[in-house]
Amino acid sequence: MTYLKEGKCYSPLQGISVGANNIRPLHYLLLILMLLLPLPAPASIEVHQFNTPAQEALYTDLIAELRCLVCQNQNLADSNSELAQDLRGKTYEMVMAGSSHTEIIDFMVTRYGDFVLYNPPVRQSTLLLWLGPLLFLLLGLGILFAFLRRKSRQTSQPLSDSDRQRAEQLLSGDKP
């Protein structure tokens, strides 16, 4: 397992002595251009070697699917907490040892519980979580239908003669 610790970042200007006397406009321009260069961000995520593309795909899938228990709104792939690093390391180890997707998920769930999964399994305790959106949809539809039915029941009052006259006057532009 290779941990790439926070890499040091060298400035491209290092080693060039810039005396106050010999700074020319061109130097300034060059300096500004150099500042615009995207320096590679010091990567702190581990670099892993895989034997087959299938292993790599499995690893990538798993770390996207497993949740970090420290930074709870991040998966293992996103989180940089120490625990996430350890769990990524363990996932890598198991992938390389030839464990299947289910085996690795089971390993994590027996240790950290369902919470480690971003995709919670359907159980009695999670039923509301799964059916909740459907219930809300049904509730919304119910309210909508009740509203529409009440609207359609309201019979419109026939226009009285005086109102009709007033409307005609308004439409023809005459003042009443």
Place this chain on the structure above:
Amino acid sequence: MLKYFVPLGAFLLLVALLAVGLKLDPREVPSPFIGKPAPAIEAVQLDAAAGTFSSTSLKGKVWLLNVWASWCGECQREHPVLTELVQGQNLTAVGLNYKDAASDANRWLAQFGNPFTSIVADPQGKVGLDWGVYGTPETFIIDQQGIIRYKHIGPMSQKAVTEKILPLLAELRNGGKP
């Protein structure tokens, strides 16, 4: 009348839901280990001269596993509570020195005192991973059959000790009867 009471009712329901939500601590992830056999520990001890620690040697005993590290401030806060619990109950306490340097751990113990019967060194966090540890301190209580009966996440408070741990210990020592 109903026109006013329905929105008011809905609002109060929402307030009640949010109030309950505020009381929950998202850090307390329920451990899947409660009621399950404790993972076996087979690891070197902090005191290298003491050789390997094996959890099978504790079979038949009620024991406590406390995950701690010298870099963990909350462990320091928990330390007096833990010491009092261990000494008051004459409990077998195993320390799991999690991701720590031996020299730092020994210095910490010399400074604050050592409540542990034995200390397992876990510099890489491998034992911790097996136990589903995701922070320090964490405390487990294991019964005579090697089943995990309780897990405390975060520093143990005096309140947690009196309300949860002491009754549990009494029950376990009484052969499972409360």
